[in-house]
Amino acid sequence: MTAATIRVRNLQKSYDDLQVLRGVDFDVAQGSIFALLGSNGAGKTTVVKILSTLLAADAGTAEVNGFDVADSGQDVRESISLTGQFAAVDEILSGRENLALVAQLRHLKHAGQIADELLARFSLTEAGDRRASTYSGGMRRRLDIAMSLIGDPPVIFLDEPTTGLDPQARKEVWRTVEELAKNGTTVLLTTQYLDEAEQLADRIAILHQGRIIVDGTLSELKQLLPPAKVEYVEKQPSLEDVFLALVGDNGGADGSSDSAAVHRTADAER
Ligand SMILES: Nc1ncnc2c1ncn2[C@@H]1O[C@H](COP(=O)(O)OP(=O)(O)OP(=O)(O)O)[C@@H](O)[C@H]1O
Numbered sequence: 598m599t600a601a602t603i604r605v606r607n608l609q610k611s612y613d614d615l616q617v618l619r620g621v622d623f624d625v626a627q628g629s630i631f632a633l634l635g636s637n638g639a640g641k642t643t644v645v646k647i648l649s650t651l652l653a654a655d656a657g658t659a660e661v662n663g664f665d666v667a668d669s670g671q672d673v674r675e676s677i678s679l680t681g682q683f684a685a686v687d688e689i690l691s692g693r694e695n696l697a698l699v700a701q702l703r704h705l706k707h708a709g710q711i712a713d714e715l716l717a718r719f720s721l722t723e724a725g726d727r728r729a730s731t732y733s734g735g736m737r738r739r740l741d742i743a744m745s746l747i748g749d750p751p752v753i754f755l756d757e758p759t760t761g762l763d764p765q766a767r768k769e770v771w772r773t774v775e776e777l778a779k780n781g782t783t784v785l786l787t788t789q790y791l792d793e794a795e796q797l798a799d800r801i802a803i804l805h806q807g808r809i810i811v812d813g814t815l816s817e818l819k820q821l822l823p824p825a826k827v828e829y830v831e832k833q834p835s836l837e838d839v840f841l842a843l844v845g846d847n848g849g850a851d852g853s854s855d856s857a858a859v860h861r862t863a864d865a866e867r
């Protein structure tokens with residue numbers, strides 16, 4: 598069993614009266630890809646912000662790469678990179694300049710060479726000398742992810758890494774993420790795309806009403822629902838079926854009985 602690179606225990610966070618995290622627990626194994634799913638407003642970005650030390654939790658603990666986020670913020674920040682939900686690209690600079698700037702900020706030699714390699718890897722070489730303000734949404738996203746890879750941090754947080762990308766660009770990002778994990782990088786990603794979690798993640802957790810209501814491999818999650826029978830042909834539930842049964846079609850503002858029923862099944866099987 599690989600040691601957990603990310604350990605989250607009883608994490609709680611409120612914004613004024615709004616209790617967003619009510620006791621969140623999960624582990625992410627080293628070199629694995631962990632997908633955090635949840636409806637809009639479930640608290641995914643809040644979790645990512647706490648783990649990347651941008652926000653303090655009200656209660657609970659979180660460790661990243663062996664460092665406590667509350668006590669050892671600097672060590673955590675040196676261990677991670679974060680690609681936020683909204684791109685951190687400087688519009689006035691070219692793609693190459695954006696990359697070289699990050700390399701310089703990370704005190705790396707050969708910043709120009711690093712920039713050129715990443716431009717090539719993300720199919721941005723031709724656009725490399727153009728201002729980022731002229732890039733399409735997908736190009737900007739790719740540049741943003743490329744910037745987060747500089748310095749090879751052991752832990753990467755990707756908050757909705759492929760939102761707004763076309764299918765080809767999404768696959769490119771997926772390949773990059775898979776490659777990172779293969780080389781030992783631990784990846785925590787949030788996504789709205791269930792097929793993205795299905796495709797990429799070693800483990801999938803669903804955040805709902807402030808807690809992780811399920812956490813497992815794709816096949817473990819699929820076992821939570823019986824296969825639907827259609828004229829003697831068994832249909833395996835997709836991750837989308839599982840998600841909607843747990844969270845509810847309406848985004849799940851209410852405590853739906855479906856989710857309780859499936860959760861009980863999950864507990865019983867443990
Ligand atoms: N700084 C803040 N002040 C007040 N409320 C906030 C703040 N940040 C987030 N919230 C609220 O907390 C809840 C969780 O927000 P969060 O951004 O973590 O959700 P999310 O799961 O990332 O959603 P999305 O899928 O839309 O990105 C939402 O209801 C949001 O409106």
Ligand SMILES: [Mg+2]
Nearest residue numbers: 641642682756
């Ligand atoms: Mg978010």
